[in-house]
Every structure is written in C-alpha cells, then in structure tokens.
Amino acid sequence: MNRFELKESTLGKFKTIKLIDNSYGSQLEIALKGATPRSFKLPVDGKLFDVLDGFRTEEELEIGRGARNWIMTPFANRVKDGKYFFNGVEHILLPVAPRDYVIHGYTSHQFFEIENVETNDEFIKVVLVNRSIRPGVYRGYPFALDVFVSFKLSGAKVSIKVDGKNSDDKPLPFFCGWHPYFKTSDKGIEHLIMTVDAKSNILMDEKFFPFDGEKAFAPIENYPLDNYTPRITIQKRIINNRVIDNCFADLNFNDEGFATSYLFDPENGLEISVFQKSGVTLVFTGDSLKERKRQSVAIEPMQSLTNTFNRPELMPDFTIEPGASSIFEFGFEIKRK
Numbered sequence: 001m002n003r004f005e006l007k008e009s010t011l012g013k014f015k016t017i018k019l020i021d022n023s024y025g026s027q028l029e030i031a032l033k034g035a036t037p038r039s040f041k042l043p044v045d046g047k048l049f050d051v052l053d054g055f056r057t058e059e060e061l062e063i064g065r066g067a068r069n070w071i072m073t074p075f076a077n078r079v080k081d082g083k084y085f086f087n088g089v090e091h092i093l094l095p096v097a098p099r100d101y102v103i104h105g106y107t108s109h110q111f112f113e114i115e116n117v118e119t120n121d122e123f124i125k126v127v128l129v130n131r132s133i134r135p136g137v138y139r140g141y142p143f144a145l146d147v148f149v150s151f152k153l154s155g156a157k158v159s160i161k162v163d164g165k166n167s168d169d170k171p172l173p174f175f176c177g178w179h180p181y182f183k184t185s186d187k188g189i190e191h192l193i194m195t196v197d198a199k200s201n202i203l204m205d206e207k208f209f210p211f212d213g214e215k216a217f218a219p220i221e222n223y224p225l226d227n228y229t230p231r232i233t234i235q236k237r238i239i240n241n242r243v244i245d246n247c248f249a250d251l252n253f254n255d256e257g258f259a260t261s262y263l264f265d266p267e268n269g270l271e272i273s274v275f276q277k278s279g280v281t282l283v284f285t286g287d288s289l290k291e292r293k294r295q296s297v298a299i300e301p302m303q304s305l306t307n308t309f310n311r312p313e314l315m316p317d318f319t320i321e322p323g324a325s326s327i328f329e330f331g332f333e334i335k336r337k
Helices: 058-063
Strands: 004-011 014-021 026-031 036-044 047-050 070-072 083-086 089-092 113-119 124-133 145-154 157-166 177-179 193-196 198-202 217-219 245-251 259-264 270-277 280-284 298-302 325-336
Touching: 004 124, 014 058, 014 124, 014 145, 026 145, 036 325, 193 280, 259 280, 270 298
Parallel strands: none
Antiparallel strands: 004 014, 014 026, 026 036, 036 047, 070 177, 083 089, 113 124, 124 145, 145 157, 157 325, 177 298, 193 259, 198 217, 198 245, 245 280, 259 270, 270 325, 280 298
C-alpha cells in the first residue's frame, strides 16, 4: 500500500475528496464546493477523532451557516455597508442568499476542480482551482479572478495556500482568510488553553468593523481579558466561559516568517497549532451559532483586517495587477503532549 492516496467521495449531492496518509492514519476531507475542508481525522486513543468542526450534512454545506471552515475570497469577513471605492469607482456588493448582508466573499459558493495532484515520500498535495469569478457574476466585483487553493498533508500537519490570480486587463482588489473551527474533544471549549502571540488588539465598533486608521490598534496589555499572549500565566489563558469575537494584530513571526497560535487541551494533551505567513488572527468562540454553540473555537488566519477594501492605507498591498498573483499561506498541526 502506498503511504499517500487521494479518494473521491460525496456528501449528498456534493463531491468531496479525501487526502489520506496511510502511514500516520490521518485523513483530510475537502468539499469541492468552496474548496472547503470538512474534516481532519487522526488517531487519538485508538480511534479516529475529527479536530475540525465542519459541515456535517449536505444541508449544512449547502446553506453555509457559520461559514464552517470556509476559504474566504476575494474578501474576508465584512465590507461596511456592502460598499467600497476602488480606483475612484464606487462598487456596491450584493449578499449571497440566504444571507441578507455581505460577508466572507464569494468563492465559498463556487465549485472547484482538481488542477493537480502531487505525491512523494513526504506528503500528498492537491491543487484546486476556480475560474468562475468574472465581470457580471457578482455585482460590485466586476473583475476576472482565478483562485487556486492547495492542500498539503503530511502526518498530522496540513499546509494550505491560497493564490488569487488576476486574469483581467485591469487591477483588482483581493485578500483572503480561512474560517476554521477546532475542537480537541467532545467536552466543549471552556477548559482549553489558548495562546495568540500578538502585540495589538483590534478595536471595533458594535458591528465588528475596525476603527479607522491607527485608532484600530491598541496595545494588548491594555486589554487583559483579550490577552492570550505567552507572556501571561496559563491560568489567564483558559477560555473559561469568556465570549471571544476578536482580532489580534502585530503578530510575532519567527525566522521562517510564520506566526503561530495554539489551542491546548490539558485533559487529553492534544495541542492544535495554527500557523500563518503574514496577516492578523481572528478568534471566535461560536456564541452566535445556531448549531453546536461553543463546542469549538474558530482561530482564523486572515491576510488582512475586516473591511480592508475601505482602508486606503492597506489597499496598495491588496491590489493585484493584471497577470499577477496574491498568495497567503497558513495551516495547522496536531501534537500530543
């Protein structure tokens, strides 16, 4: 038997693929709708356990409630009033049903195809592509965008790369993020210890839009209830019924350019590390979810702040010229301590 293999499967009417590491016993399932990771199962205490709290049914995947594990492009999270200016032109975005507000981009509603599969002695990697975003498809985003999403599996580690390519003859705005939900057991999240190594807390209004300019950034030490840095005690990093829907910035990046956040379960020793190359990190404890409320934690690698399309100081970094690409790398790894 080969160490790695790719299998095709289904969730109701939706096609999925599974990347399998037979040597380690891990498997990553991805729905081609939205290039959405649905589950990541690995051996824990003699049986397979799923650390991703994803869409469990065909209906959940179709409706997309909670945006479980969505890849979010060409923008992530909210755009204020559904409006933005780009190159002097105002654009008005429309929500995607059943939502009546604009959120989390558009490719999560599109279907991806397999572009390439690569295997060697160390990993299996699949590249998925969607070329459906074109002028006239989504009002308010009149651009031609190709989105490539690659998933690489090796043991208990999954590396993801999102590549947005401008296939237009004019510049376009683009940034992306990932909306995963992680769990370490079926006992909920209150006992989990979280670490987010950031210097700044993002200040937001009542609708979760960051304040303008530098007003959005505040020293993390000024907000002890939102401080999960390794500089404070473990006791203060226990979730313990705290409601979290917060963004952290000015992350500490290592020599390889990655920042890492951690979710640790002291009861079973499972540690989930979430890494990202650049950007900010959003954390959400799922309090507003209609299903499985506070049963998992969303630790979201984000290429940029919510409402970036309306932040002129950021847009030079998130404008893609014709023929060019924007790449965001992130992923997660599971260890037993």
